[in-house]
Amino acid sequence: MRYSGLRVIKEALSGHKGWTPAWREPDPAAHYDIVIIGGGGHGLATAHYLAQEFGQARVAVIEKGWIGGGNVGRNTTIIRSNYLLDGNEPFYEMSLKLWEGLEQDLNYNAMVSQRGILNLIHSDGQRDAFIRRGNAMILNGADADLLSTADIKKRYPFLNTHDARFPIKGGLAQHRGGTVRHDAVAWGYARSADKHGVDIIQNCEVTGFRIEDGVCKGVETSRGFIGAGKVACAVAGNSSRLMSLANMRLPIESHVLQAFVSEGLKPVLPGVITFGAGHFYCSQSDKGGLVFGGDLDGYNSYAQRGNLPTVEDVCEGAVAIFPMLGRARLLRMWGGIMDMSMDGSPIIDKTHIDGLYFNGGWCYGGFKATPASGFAFAHLLAKDAPHPTAAAYRFDRFEKGLMIDEKGMGNQPNLH
Amino acid sequence: MIIDHPLLGPRDSAEFTYMGDARLIERPSPDSPDAAAAFYDYAYLRDNPAGWHRELWFHEAGDRSWLVVTRNTVTHEISKVEFASDVARAKGRSK
Numbered sequence: 001m002r003y004s005g006l007r008v009i010k011e012a013l014s015g016h017k018g019w020t021p022a023w024r025e026p027d028p029a030a031h032y033d034i035v036i037i038g039g040g041g042h043g044l045a046t047a048h049y050l051a052q053e054f055g056q057a058r059v060a061v062i063e064k065g066w067i068g069g070g071n072v073g074r075n076t077t078i079i080r081s082n083y084l085l086d087g088n089e090p091f092y093e094m095s096l097k098l099w100e101g102l103e104q105d106l107n108y109n110a111m112v113s114q115r116g117i118l119n120l121i122h123s124d125g126q127r128d129a130f131i132r133r134g135n136a137m138i139l140n141g142a143d144a145d146l147l148s149t150a151d152i153k154k155r156y157p158f159l160n161t162h163d164a165r166f167p168i169k170g171g172l173a174q175h176r177g178g179t180v181r182h183d184a185v186a187w188g189y190a191r192s193a194d195k196h197g198v199d200i201i202q203n204c205e206v207t208g209f210r211i212e213d214g215v216c217k218g219v220e221t222s223r224g225f226i227g228a229g230k231v232a233c234a235v236a237g238n239s240s241r242l243m244s245l246a247n248m249r250l251p252i253e254s255h256v257l258q259a260f261v262s263e264g265l266k267p268v269l270p271g272v273i274t275f276g277a278g279h280f281y282c283s284q285s286d287k288g289g290l291v292f293g294g295d296l297d298g299y300n301s302y303a304q305r306g307n308l309p310t311v312e313d314v315c316e317g318a319v320a321i322f323p324m325l326g327r328a329r330l331l332r333m334w335g336g337i338m339d340m341s342m343d344g345s346p347i348i349d350k351t352h353i354d355g356l357y358f359n360g361g362w363c364y365g366g367f368k369a370t371p372a373s374g375f376a377f378a379h380l381l382a383k384d385a386p387h388p389t390a391a392a393y394r395f396d397r398f399e400k401g402l403m404i405d406e407k408g409m410g411n412q413p414n415l416h
Numbered sequence: 417m418i419i420d421h422p423l424l425g426p427r428d429s430a431e432f433t434y435m436g437d438a439r440l441i442e443r444p445s446p447d448s449p450d451a452a453a454a455f456y457d458y459a460y461l462r463d464n465p466a467g468w469h470r471e472l473w474f475h476e477a478g479d480r481s482w483l484v485v486t487r488n489t490v491t492h493e494i495s496k497v498e499f500a501s502d503v504a505r506a507k508g509r510s511k
Contacts, residue, residue, distance in 0.1 A: 240464035251460040253436065254489070299434040300489045302466040307417055307492070309430035342460045398460040411459050414434060 003107055022187060023194035028201050031227035032060045034381055035219055037206050037242065038235040039063025041072035041182075041367065042359055044189035044200075045374020046234060046381070048106070051196030053375070054382035059198045060228075061190075062221060064205035068186030071236050074304075074336040075367040076259050076293050078272050078283065080117045080177035081142045084133045087392035087404035088345060089140040094389050095372030096142070096176060102371060108188030110180050111286065116271035117177030118147070118156070120321070121170040126276055130172040137174070147171040156270070158324065165320060166277035177272060179283050179291075185370060209246045209356065216246070216355035232357045232381055234373075237302065237337025239360035246353060250360070251342040251398050253413040256301035256335040257293065257364045258310055262328040264288030273321070280317030282325075289331060292318060296338065296364070298414045306335040338364045344416030345404035348376050348386065348393040357381055358395070363416050419473060419485060420497050431477040437462055438470040438484045441504050466490055472500060 001007075001020055011018050034050060036043045039061045050056040061067070079099050081092035103110050121127045134144035149161050152171050161168045190200055201223070208220040209231065218227035235242050237254050269284040282292035294314035297306040311333065318325045341347065341361030346369070348359050359377045362369060376390035386393070392404055398411075409415040417429040444454035463469075466489055473483045482500035487493065501511065 238466075240462070241466050244463075249457075249461040249463060251462070253462050253464050254466075299429075299487075300436075300464065300469055300471065301492065302490050303492055307429065309428070399456045412436070414436075 003109070022191040023200050026199045026201065028060065028062070028204065028221070028223055028226050029199065031218070032199070033058040033229045034060075034232060035226055035228035035230070036061045036232045036234060037219065038233065039067035039186075039190070039200060039202065040070045040234065040236060041068070041185050041189070041370040042236070042362075042373045042377070043232075043234040044068075044186055044193055045370050046232060046359070046377045047193035047198045047200075048189045048196070049375045049378035050382060051193055051198050054378055056378075056382055057197040059193075060201055060226065061193065061198060062201045062204045062206065062219070062226070064203070064222075066202050067190050067200060068183055071336045071338075071366060072186045072370070073183050074259065074334060075182055076281065076283070076291050077179045077182045077285075077367065078117065078177070078281065079112075079180055079368045080174055080272075081368075082117065082119065082133065082137055082144065082172070082174050082177065083406060084136045085404055085406055088406060089136060089142065091372050091376070091389040091393075092369065093137075093140055093142045094375070095369050098371030098375065099180065100176070102185075102188070106188040106192045108184065108191060110184040110188050112178070112180045113286075114176050114178040115283075116173055116175045117274070118152070118271060119172045119274045120152075120168050120276045121172065122166045122168060122277040124169075127170055134172050143174055143176050145173040145175060147173050156273070158268070158322070160323070179272065179285070182367060189374070206242065206245070211246060211353055211356075214354055216353050228355070230355050230357060230381055232359065232377065234359040234377065236339050236360060236362060236366060239339045239358070243358065246351070246356060248351060252361050253300055253340050254302055255296045255298070255338050255340045255414055256303060256306045257296050257338050258306040258314065258333055258335045259291070259293040260311075260314065260333045261285070261331050262290040262325070263331045265290065265328060268324070275317050275321040278317035278320060280314060280321060282318065282322070290325065290328060296340070296414055297335075301335075302337055304335050304337060338362070340413035340416060342398055342411040342413060343403035343405040344407055344409065346373070346393050347395055348373065348380060348390045349395045350380070351395070417492055417494065419483070419494060421475065421478070421481075421483065422497060422499055423481075424479060427475070427478060429473070431475060432473040432483075433476045435472040435474055438472050438500070438503065439463075440472060441484075441500060441509075442507065468495070
């Protein structure tokens, strides 16, 4: 079924009796060419691009719960491509370009809203660093705009630019950045993949890999053995748990990141704003809630909930930059499990086991990468060669000293 | 989370800095023939279990001792707190 404005009107006039499920609920077949483990944003995007761009139809996505129930439904929905390093920026810029065409590509309203992202500058050193970053973005075909204090005062009159504890000295804006309705991303990719013949199998947990003579032949699941020519893992925070079933240890720690939504307010915040003197970022959803977050809790966790010291820290950042937020009540807060890699950058690579592929280590930047991650992973699976923009995301970069460390923190995952 | 410090009693975890898997105590020898591989493993690879995890916490805003905390990463329950120096000596290190 093709979605359109005309269709909505027709269904509205006929009692909404004509809508059909957006995807099937098939039983697993005995064998697929490619089995993707993980029905989150990245797994479903991989399935979509495999089917649509690389002509692979015998594909299954298996998910232990329901699709879109993990980090793709638990993030702060920001998209941007404001990275510095050569290994990252072309990849994230490809992702932003794919976001720009996503809704037409999927025939699904994902509410992609390019309302802009502003990184505030509070010191001379920070200005130098942001100018360098902006230039790196422009060199890679992205957009970047250095704003003066006067520009900021004009665009965001509620920001205190003169006598705050951390005075605002300017900002680096990416006007093409913005937000996307995160759940719709999972659903849109799932619907499109299903339409192209991909089987989406929910409530099916992987319990092991069948590996014979160094070749992965398929996966053992709670619904029986599923044979596969290639097995692709995209399970984010559970990467270490899953890959331990293949006796692999990863350069990854799982950490909890909390996010917050305030009560619904009238429009007060026109784009995404990040505080440069602490770690705090905020946008306003179309429902009116202020969506914000900050640092990791900082310790290994699979609990999907955090602790109060981090809540306090994030809210301190919030009122430091937006004193008006002190009057808003928090409606919801929750935690998601981040696959924090040792250099803060992801891995999209083959493993040492033939037929077993891995996509993970997204840290807390996985959502914005969803389309490019799916595209690059599909490219790797279909052609057995990395996509040019993801060629640096290799397992062996740690051993070889080729880290892609945006923040320059070294192998301390809770600092990235 | 409350960490039950062996000397100071129950303390707020916010006083501590988290430093990762307690295996970092077991630094490989730089003189061994497989030192490069051993240091790659030591510096970058982690078990990252869901469940009980032994990890290093530094009492930065307290007595500046290093602790080995045994904590469940699924429930955040803490079952054991030891001085890292005691753990290191039990493994045969001099300090």
